Every structure is written in C-alpha cells, then in structure tokens.
Amino acid sequence: MAMAPPPSSHPSLHLILAVSAFLAVSTLIFADGLELGGGEGDGLYREILRDETVLRLKELGKISDGEGYLERTFLSPASIRATNVIVSWMKDAGLTTWVDQMGNIHGRFEPANCTREALLLGSHMDTVIDAGMYDGSLGIICAISALKVLKNAGKLQRLTRPVEVIAFSDEEGVRFQTTFLGSAAVAGTLPESILQVSDKSGTTVQDVLKLNSFEATAAALGQARYSPESVGSYVEVHMEQGPVLEALQYPLGVVKGIAGQTRLKVIVDGSQGHAGTVPMKLRRDPMVAAAELVVTLESLCKDPNKFLTYDEECGCFTEESLAGLVCTVGELLTWPSASNVIPGQVNFTVDIRAMDDKVRETIVTSFSRLVLQKCDDRLVICAVEHKHSAPATPCDPELTTHLKRAARSTVSELPGRTAAGETPVLMSGAGHDAMAMAKLTKVGMLFVRCRGGVSHSPEESVMDDDVWAAGLALLNFVEQNVVAELEAEQRAAVAEL
Ligand code: GLV
Ligand code: MN
Ligand code: MN
Numbered sequence: 001m002a003m004a005p006p007p008s009s010h011p012s013l014h015l016i017l018a019v020s021a022f023l024a025v026s027t028l029i030f031a032d033g034l035e036l037g038g039g040e041g042d043g044l045y046r047e048i049l050r051d052e053t054v055l056r057l058k059e060l061g062k063i064s065d066g067e068g069y070l071e072r073t074f075l076s077p078a079s080i081r082a083t084n085v086i087v088s089w090m091k092d093a094g095l096t097t098w099v100d101q102m103g104n105i106h107g108r109f110e111p112a113n114c115t116r117e118a119l120l121l122g123s124h125m126d127t128v129i130d131a132g133m134y135d136g137s138l139g140i141i142c143a144i145s146a147l148k149v150l151k152n153a154g155k156l157q158r159l160t161r162p163v164e165v166i167a168f169s170d171e172e173g174v175r176f177q178t179t180f181l182g183s184a185a186v187a188g189t190l191p192e193s194i195l196q197v198s199d200k201s202g203t204t205v206q207d208v209l210k211l212n213s214f215e216a217t218a219a220a221l222g223q224a225r226y227s228p229e230s231v232g233s234y235v236e237v238h239m240e241q242g243p244v245l246e247a248l249q250y251p252l253g254v255v256k257g258i259a260g261q262t263r264l265k266v267i268v269d270g271s272q273g274h275a276g277t278v279p280m281k282l283r284r285d286p287m288v289a290a291a292e293l294v295v296t297l298e299s300l301c302k303d304p305n306k307f308l309t310y311d312e313e314c315g316c317f318t319e320e321s322l323a324g325l326v327c328t329v330g331e332l333l334t335w336p337s338a339s340n341v342i343p344g345q346v347n348f349t350v351d352i353r354a355m356d357d358k359v360r361e362t363i364v365t366s367f368s369r370l371v372l373q374k375c376d377d378r379l380v381i382c383a384v385e386h387k388h389s390a391p392a393t394p395c396d397p398e399l400t401t402h403l404k405r406a407a408r409s410t411v412s413e414l415p416g417r418t419a420a421g422e423t424p425v426l427m428s429g430a431g432h433d434a435m436a437m438a439k440l441t442k443v444g445m446l447f448v449r450c451r452g453g454v455s456h457s458p459e460e461s462v463m464d465d466d467v468w469a470a471g472l473a474l475l476n477f478v479e480q481n482v483v484a485e486l487e488a489e490q491r492a493a494v495a496e497l
Contacts, residue, residue, distance in 0.1 A: 061133025132460020243453030272344030
C-alpha cells in the first residue's frame, strides 16, 4: 500500500505532481467517461454529484469481508481493497493521496503559496456487521465528488486554503470494541496503549497494523497526528440515521451537537454444568443473570428516576436533560455455548448515550451498582469493564450557520423545489468522527434524510436525489467558504443573517 508523509512534512513535490496531474487530465472528458461542462451548464452537476456518487456508493457497498452482506472492519482484507478504490477516486478528483500510519486515507489539494489552515472533509470507511452502504461512505464520496466538480470547473487553483478529504479507517469500533481509531489518531488523542488492545481472536491492533506493513509503533501513531495550527475546521456529511428529516420532508439538516457515549463490557462468571443434572436451586447460571441485567438496563434507561438514589439524581434529571438517553446491549457471548450445558461465562456489551454528560455518567454509575447487586443476589461473579467514553460534542455555531445556508440554497436550487424553508437543526444520537475531530478543530455536520430512519442495517436507504442534494450543498459550502471570490461575499451574507 502506498504510504506517504503527513501534511506537516508534505514535500512540495506532491504539489507539483498534483498540479501536473491536473493539467494532464484537464480535458472535459474524465476517467469514468462522465462529461461535465467545466462548471458551465445548470450548475447542478447531476452527473457527478448524483449519478457517479450513487454508482460509487454501490461499488464501495460491495467491497465486503462477508459473503452476501456488508462488513468492513479496521484494516480487514476488504478494507484494504476499499482503500485502493478510494485512493483512485481521490486521484481522479485531482488530489494528492497518501495512507497514514493508522490506515486513514488522505486526499489533499494544496493551493500554491498558501499557508492557511486546511479545511478537512470526510467520514469513515469501516462498517458495522451486516451494514448498509451509506453510513460513513456517503460522507467520503460526497466530499470527493464535490472536489471533483471543483477540479473539472478549474476552481481547485482558486482555493484559498488547503482542502483535504479523509476516509477514516475506523469509527464503528466493531473489531476492537473501541471507536475512532482513525480520527482519534489524526486528532492526536489515541493513546499508545491502543496498540495492545486485542480483538476476539486475540489479535492486537499492533498485529493488524504490522500485518498490513504499517510501522505499528507509538512514534508512528504520532505521525498520523495533525497539529491544531494546521487545521481550520472539519466538516462531515452523514446520513441522518434517524427519522426526523423524513418526517419534516426535508432532504438536508445541520447538526447542533452529538450525544456523548459510553461503552462497557460486562463479564458474568457462574458455574458451568450439565443441563440435565444440576437442580435449579443449585445453579449459579450466568445466562439468567445476564438476562436480568439486560432487562435492568432497559428499565433504567426507560425510567431513570425510578432507579436512581437521591445522590445520583443531583437535580439534573429534567425531561430535557433526559432527552436522547438510550441504552443498548448489542452483543452477548456465552461459553461454551451448547444447548445441553449451563454456561460458565456470559459477557455482553453495553452502549449508553445521552446528550447530557451528567445523565450518561450517572446512568453508568447506577448500572454498575445494579450489576454488582444483582450478581450478588444470584451468586455469580460480575465485572464491568469500561471500554470507551466520549463526551457530548457541540458543533461550531459559525460553521453550522454556513452549512445551513449552503443547504438552504441547495434545496431551493434543485429541480422540483420552489421555495425552501429553514434548514432543520438536529442533535445526533449516533457517534461520528466529528466527535474525535472536535478535539483538534471546529466541527460541523450536514445530515442527509434516510428512509424510515433505518441505519446499521442493509435496509439503509438514501434517495439518489438526496445524495445529489448533499453533494451540492457541500460543494456550495466549499465554494462559498474557500474559493477566492465567493469567500468574502459569503461572510458578508452570513453576517447579515
Ligand atoms: C456509530 O455509528 C455509532 O454511533 O455507533
Ligand atoms: Mn455507524
Ligand atoms: Mn457513521
């Protein structure tokens, strides 16, 4: 896999290569045979922002480690195949590409003699197991498409700051039970200890990196880090993964903030035994204990005030602060997992999210207390391991205003729309790379309507026209903010809002 240095040490050779590559292909017919009138025409760029983007989403959606379903986890064989495809699309958009030491793919355009901070765009290339094709991929491909339009229109050279697309190697955290391996490395918050974390088969992050010819040392991880001074902002396009925009009949929304999340692993140890011979009264069965804990978690999150002690309530549980509190057990494993054996051990994952960090922390504490209590009652031994926590993340108000404006003008421009109302403003219950990137820079997010609010499922669906709207809104945002002539105009317009 092609490796190259991070942008702090970008040799100007990269720039020269990128510019000459641009000059070499700046005809009006492009690699995929799609034609675009060099920025002329109706200015809606349907061929690239809709048709090609959708084709590419489908292509990426087929690159899977699973037979007949989509699964692409951190540095899996499919993710390496996907890397090559994404790199080729970035090149096609006139970008200089490299893969960093955590497997993140970068595609950057650096205007000549520009020392300003970069605008970063992107999302994640990994997926959950049995995933849909839009979660993550939509943000990567829309960003590449928007820059391809700028390239074809001859506007990349007029960028007033470097613009870079990043396809993050891991956001879902499926393989290592953690999240943001990719974006946290870029933000510089990935601890060195991550190298020793192992997956279910005992393979560590370090093993996987080495297997794929990465250096896999703490120093190498440090190379993936961007300095805060080199970055101006990060913008992510993502499918909504919820039903709000569909209900509002609006294709795009902007995100005010992202819920905080905690992930735990609960390990329940009991007495393994024969299913036919051990009387019910003498059992120490970790399966039923786990079942009780799963139901306890559900009750706690449905009706927190019923469970909390006076101290835990701390006066913070108003209806508003409880909004968005959700708790999930998504994975439960038993050992030895046979129908005629009382299990010896059961472990399961817990995912707790809330907009209010205090609420989330209190739920984590009270669930941990309830686990110990219930396990004592059932004479099993339980441990709660803390896997991951991220605080709620506000999006930057100024960026959000710019995105809102870009979304509004886009929606009114597209065929079939006369006047567009205000762009909806949403909170995100799902986690996003923007959470990790917020440790590095200002973040903004654009949400795209999806069918039925369904995500993390092969049933994920975004209408082709909404994919188009997302790409066009991102293009408008980039044009209005980082293309020379329009930047000042846009700032003045926003100031007037
Ligand atoms: C990522 O998709 C998450 O919110 O779990
Ligand atoms: Mn996801
Ligand atoms: Mn996602």
